[in-house]
Amino acid sequence: MFFLFDSILVVCALYFSLVLRFDFNVEPEYIRFFKLSIIPVILITIFFNNVFKLYSNVWKYASIEELLSIVFSISLSNIVFMIYSYFVTYKMLETQYYRFPFTVLVIFWILSLISFGGTRFLSRILSHSRNLSTNDKDNINILIVGAGDLGVTLMKEINKHSELNYNIVGFVDDNEDKQGKMINNVKVLGGRNDIVNICKKYNVKEIIISIPSMNLDTKKEIMNICKSTSCKLKIIPGIYEIIDGKVNISQIREVNIEDLLGREPIKLDNENIRGYIEDKVVLVTGGGGSIGSELCRQIAKFNPSKLLILDIYENNAYNLQLELKYEYPKLYTEVLIASVRELERMKEIFNKYRPYVVFHAAAHKHVPLMEDNPGEAIKNNIIGTYNVALCSHDFGTKRFVMISTDKAVNPTNIMGASKRFCEMIIQAFDKISNTEYVAVRFGNVLGSNGSVIPIFKKQIAHGGPVTVTHPEINRFFMTIPEASQLVIQAGAMASGGEIFVLDMGKPVKIVDLARDLIKLSGLEPDKDVKIEYTGLRPGEKLYEELLMDEIALTSTEHKKIFVEKPMNIDMDFINESIDEFKNVLNDGDTERIFEVMQRKVPTYTRTKNDKKNVDLELNKSHKNANKSKNDIKECAYEN
Known part of the structure; x- marks a missing residue:
């Protein structure tokens, strides 16, 4: 199809170049030379288009690299055609030779670029238009935290996958120089402290964190802010986890409880x-x-x-x-x-x-x-x-x-x-x-097998309730x-x-883990998913x-x-x-x-663990936990 289109387009571009150059009054001699040039210009154009793989690209996903391929192909084609037009001429009279003026070749280059690029990017333009015209109620409004290279690449990747029905409402970034600016028609709406208000204003359903270089404290702070929005929270792994720095949709994962705990990596001898x-x-x-x-x-x-x-x-x-x-x-x-x-x-x-x-x-x-x-x-x-x-x-x-x-x-x-x-x-x-x-x-x-996290996830997937033995129970x-x-x-x-x-x-309350997991699933605790307390089981402590x-x-x-x-x-x-x-x-x-x-x-x-023992265990565990923490502080950390 593109072979046929390109043949027609290049001939039309050359003809209209002559028409525009001579103000719609082209001399017959140039028309004859134009006819003589049709086959060569088609062959030259097809050859260089094939060299730059313009017939093997999927243009629905075209980007700057594909656009540059078009520019290079057209430029080289025009250079070769210019050589042809100067050295292969048509003799009208014994002493007079005709060739295309240089301005015709310049106009021809411009028209070729517009026509070739336009037809190839048309599928992408139509696809983007269809996404924009999709009914908002079918789209999932998402907010991207991080307007750096990774966030922008993520935005482009999402735009390639219209089947996701994602509508990017904007970016969030703490860099004040970026706030209020547009990145590929997507606005940087504010900083981390604006996340809650942005989610309410734009009815955000999912938040994707795309800051690969953030430290643990920053990560925990941003996630704690996001937790209060009732949005589903996702994250892109650290840049060291992404091969060649590329991002694709499959690398976006659910935020885990491990992310919220934010424990430092272990340094081994x-x-x-x-x-x-x-x-x-x-x-x-x-x-x-x-x-x-x-x-x-x-x-x-x-x-x-x-x-x-x-x-x-x-x-x-x-x-x-x-x-x-x-x-x-x-x-x-x-x-x-x-x-x-x-x-x-x-x-x-x-x-x-x-x-x-x-x-x-x-x-x-x-x-x-x-x-x-x-x-x-x-x-x-x-x-x-x-x-x-x-x-x-x-x-x-x-x-x-x-x-x-x-x-x-x-x-x-x-x-x-x-x-x-x-x-x-x-x-x-x-x-x-x-x-x-x-x-x-x-x-x-x-x-680990049998730990509370897999159990909670299954309970949430079934719509609840999430069962916790006691509101005060905690674990390391x-x-x-x-x-x-x-x-x-x-x-x-x-x-x-x-x-x-x-x-x-630090010890973590089990009920807080349950609430965090519910929020990370984009649900609201005690509203979308109930939390039920079942009582301590035989032999179970409140505090380890x-x-x-x-x-x-x-x-x-x-x-x-x-x-x-x-x-x-x-x-x-x-x-x-x-x-x-x-x-x-x-x-x-x-x-x-x-x-x-x-x-x-x-x-x-x-x-x-009958009711009397639960109350005794609560008091005893409080005392033991406090004494244990003091012992650790005095005997371990100070050493």
Whole structure:
């Protein structure tokens, strides 16, 4: 089609150039020369248009690059045609030659540019006109925060995708020089403090943040402002996440709770980590779980000679192995389907592979489920940890790193008490073994299996209600990569017997998380999606603590890792306790499990959470939380 159009247009442009030059009174001799030039000008034009790929572009998405291609093609075509018109002439008389005047060629260049460019950009102009004529009620009004290069590129990308039905009402930018100015007919409406008013005035439904270089404080402030608008909030990843600096629609993602928490990136001492992982056999128990799998991803970066992924559930472990083989094709990985409860199977694995480092992440972690199934917490957490720790000792493992939890501090549930006993196990083993045993204690992990965030998202997707156990309940949170990286870093610091405590930042109210997630979905809490309080579950605390009240923390060389002074735990006590736990499991008496646990873990207080206990727990937790915060401040941060 363009071949035909171009042939017609170039001939018409040349003819009208003559007509305009000679004021509609062209001499016959020039008409004859024009006729002689038709075939050459068509061939020359088609040739250069093809060189500059004017017949292979999709002109609906044409931009400045395509326009420049037209200019270059027409310019070169005219230069060649000018040479033709000067040296290939038509002899009318024996002594007289005719050729096109230079002004004809100038007019011809202008008319060619207008006609070629006009026809090619017509599809884009019509598409833009259709978008403008679309009924406003079918469009989603959006506001772009950030009028820099990324924001402008995003605007252009959105304009290419009319199927999104996005109507960009304007930009927001703190640069006063840009405010009030137009960028491709889109106005910069104000700064961050104007976002709320702009959203009300223009009925904005979605806000897209496109400031790749902003720091964490700026990011949190802008997001907190946007949260109060009831608009759906989206973000473009940092520029380092965008290949070649390009932006496309697929890279715009929903804002996550992680963005709102705004935690700083972890800085790792890579040399120390590499020293105990590189070219070593590393075993990760519970390797298919949310924490275990991320540990494997982080460990893979440090080139172990073998990475052993041990898990009882085959699907997750297998999928992780496929992922690691794709990301690290030279890494040797092997999936071991086994249960840490079975000592003989553990001995078989340790005897075959002789792991140099063990990361023990296999455990039951759901508080309410373990309250209903306390025997399983004993089997998996306590006996499973004992089995892996024993094999590490017997088969000469260099370092054993166990994942613990803040629920092990002054536990009020069987899960937390079992993890506290696991900490006692590793401290007892450390005294008798050449293996360096350590535990790493941290709080809740955002997005891990069974955490509140995925549950809340599902509840919101179904229209609510979002269920929260108590209006005052709060938790410490960190991201899965952050927790895994700090675990590996703590492992590099180990000398044996330590309980490392990770800095979890400030505690976050669960109900605030719920409200934030509802707002990020473009809905209004308690109006579009209800929040219901269901009451504390058995064994659940209002406030988690990260350290024992009677034990101080000391700082380490890493500002986010602290260490708790080891307790004096005797190995004979551990062995006797394991036998007693096995006996009570054989008896099948559930109540006796709780009784034995209370004797073995003196800080464990069983809480059933009826109304009276909830009120007592509220008062107790307030006191413990305040004392714990003071202890951390005095004993850790000042050091």
